Amino acid sequence: xxxxxxxxxxxxxxxxxxxxxxxxxxxxxxxxxxxxxxxxxxxxxxxxxxxxxxxxxxxxxxxxxxxxxxxxxxxxxxxxxxxxxxxxxxxxxxxxxxxxxxxxxxxxxxxxxxxxxxxxxxxxxxxxxxxxxxxxxxxxxxxxxxxxxxxxxxxxxxxxxxxxxxxxxxxxxxxxxxxxxxxxxxxxxxxxxxxxxxxxxxxxxxxxxxxxxxxxxxxxxxxxxxxxxxxxxxxxx
Amino acid sequence: xxxxxxxxxxxxxxxxxxxxxxxxxxxxxxxxxxxxxxxxxxxxxxxxxxxxxxxxxxxxxxxxxxxxxxxxxxxxxxxxxxxxxxxxxxxxxxxxxxxxxxxxxxxxxxxxxxxxxxxxxxxxxxxxxxxxxxxxxxxxxxxxxxxxxxxxxxxxxxxxxxxxxxxxxxxxxxxxxxxxxxxxxxxxxxxxxxxxxxxxxxxxxxxxxxxxxxxxxxxxxxxxxx
Numbered sequence: 051x052x053x054x055x056x057x058x059x060x061x062x063x064x065x066x067x068x069x070x071x072x073x074x075x076x077x078x079x080x081x082x083x084x085x086x087x088x089x090x091x092x093x094x095x096x097x098x099x100x101x102x103x104x105x106x107x108x109x110x111x112x113x114x115x116x117x118x119x120x121x122x123x124x125x126x127x128x129x130x131x132x133x134x135x136x137x138x139x140x141x142x143x144x145x146x147x148x149x150x151x152x153x154x155x156x157x158x159x160x161x162x163x164x165x166x167x168x169x170x171x172x173x174x175x176x177x178x179x180x181x182x183x184x185x186x187x188x189x190x191x192x193x194x195x196x197x198x199x200x201x202x203x204x205x206x207x208x209x210x211x212x213x214x215x216x217x218x219x220x221x222x223x224x225x226x227x228x229x230x231x232x233x234x235x236x237x238x239x240x241x242x243x244x245x246x247x248x249x250x251x252x253x254x255x256x257x258x259x260x261x262x263x264x265x266x267x268x269x270x271x272x273x274x275x276x277x278x279x280x281x282x283x284x285x286x287x
Numbered sequence: 288x289x290x291x292x293x294x295x296x297x298x299x300x301x302x303x304x305x306x307x308x309x310x311x312x313x314x315x316x317x318x319x320x321x322x323x324x325x326x327x328x329x330x331x332x333x334x335x336x337x338x339x340x341x342x343x344x345x346x347x348x349x350x351x352x353x354x355x356x357x358x359x360x361x362x363x364x365x366x367x368x369x370x371x372x373x374x375x376x377x378x379x380x381x382x383x384x385x386x387x388x389x390x391x392x393x394x395x396x397x398x399x400x401x402x403x404x405x406x407x408x409x410x411x412x413x414x415x416x417x418x419x420x421x422x423x424x425x426x427x428x429x430x431x432x433x434x435x436x437x438x439x440x441x442x443x444x445x446x447x448x449x450x451x452x453x454x455x456x457x458x459x460x461x462x463x464x465x466x467x468x469x470x471x472x473x474x475x476x477x478x479x480x481x482x483x484x485x486x487x488x489x490x491x492x493x494x495x496x497x498x499x500x501x502x503x504x505x506x507x508x509x510x511x512x513x
Contacts, residue, residue, distance in 0.1 A: 111491070112487065112491065115448070115452075115487075115490060115491045115494045115495075116452070116486075116487040116490050116491065117451075117452040117453075117454075117455030117456075117466055117490060118452065118455075119455045119456060119458070119466050120455060120466055120469060120483060120486055120487060120490070121483075123466075123469065123470055123473055123479060123483070124479050124480065124483040126479075127473050127474075127477065127479035128479035128480055128483075217348075217349075221350070221351040221352070222351075223351075224351035224353045224354055225351075225353060225456075227353075228459075234354075235351065235353060235354060235357075238354070238357075239357070242361065242362075246365075247365065248357070248358075248361040248362045248364070248365050249358075249362040249363065249365045249366065252354060252357055252358040252361065252362040253358070253362065255354055256346075256350050256354060256358065259349060259350045259351065259354065260345075260346060260349045260350060263349035263350075264349070
């Protein structure tokens with residue numbers, strides 16, 4: 051049974067590992083896109099403009115209230131035509147087809163973004179008001195203050211939440227196996243079908259996911275410890 | 288925007304609601320009782336019980352639900368001894384495989400929620416119970432559990448919404464619930480936006496009703512706070 055997982059032409063070991071890397075890659079790019087969306091929408095939610103607030107509120111409510119699979123179908127079937135529609139506005143008439151990686155990143159990133167929004171919003175609200183006032187008193191510009199005073203604190207406060215978002219996003223990437231991107235889930239399906247050994251390959255896939263989860267848990271624990279070091283000293287001093 | 292198509296597909300999509308609700312309700316109820324068991328194992332002083340519960344929760348939370356469904360439906364069916372055993376009656380049916388996967392999933396997540404609830408109940412209540420001569424099971428049932436449930440209710444409401452969303456994955460093992468039907472209509476009409484809007488609204492409505500229901504239950508269970 052185990053020779054099925056050997057490396058080289060005979061086994062699926064190298065293919066499964068590569069698929070694991072693809073899962074990590076697509077999760078990373080989705081989380082990055084999600085954080086970008088999160089920062090923008092969190093600032094919308096905290097802004098004074100009612101329209102911006104409402105936009106962000108609708109986005110997070112819809113994306114968090116609708117199954118992930120449905121969002122992925124929307125972008126998988128509608129993504130290319132949406133891009134072509136916008137390209138037409140800019141005068142490009144040709145046929146554009148997005149590759150599976152791009153669609154996957156956009157779909158999972160859009161979902162990840164809704165969760166990141168709440169995490170980042172919470173983190174911004176948790177920064178004490180005095181910090182903003184101190185920045186102002188020092189005559190900092192708004193940009194300078196956000197970059198040097200607020201951002202480092204938000205990053206620390208948001209870290210545990212981002213760890214959770216990472217975990218959710220990592221698992222959501224399994225759903226883009228429907229777009230034919232060869233990540234763990236897809237590779238396991240293909241291998242299981244061609245060798246008629248679903249048990250072996252799905253078990254391998256489970257172990258790969260657990261490996262990635264355990265690794266990233268360790269990473270986030272370390273990062274949290276590292277970033278809260280100064281905080282603890284500051285509190286007790 | 289093709290409103291006629293949206294109108295037509297609405298009547299096709301609502302036919303998926305009963306299956307969605309059936310899957311959610313059955314696995315939530317089964318998962319809830321299992322979750323109490325797992326939560327009690329997790330806080331038990333016996334190391335092997337606590338460890339087992341910990342690893343179970345870790346494994347379920349660390350792997351995608353889609354993979355769990357495929358593992359149970361396709362993976363276990365590979366073995367002839369499974370096919371010959373009495374388990375085959377359950378495992379050959381995609382419906383029950385989906386129920387098993389969703390039950391294990393909600394069990395793992397809710398056990399952590401319930402554990403948090405149980406640990407939030409202050410010791411004094413239980414001491415008061417034993418002072419009144421209550422046994423452990425009795426005081427668990429009429430003191431601990433109601434207080435723990437009240438504490439855990441908001442988080443459990445989130446879990447219910449996650450369950451409604453998770454139920455969409457059963458469409459990958461041929462069950463035609465809302466998302467399954469949506470996918471079928473999309474591939475026939477190539478109108479992803481219209482179908483997404485209709486199917487998405489149905490899910491939002493279900494989740495809205497759940498949120499309201501939980502709010503009502505919260506107010507009922509804590510009249511002092513309402």
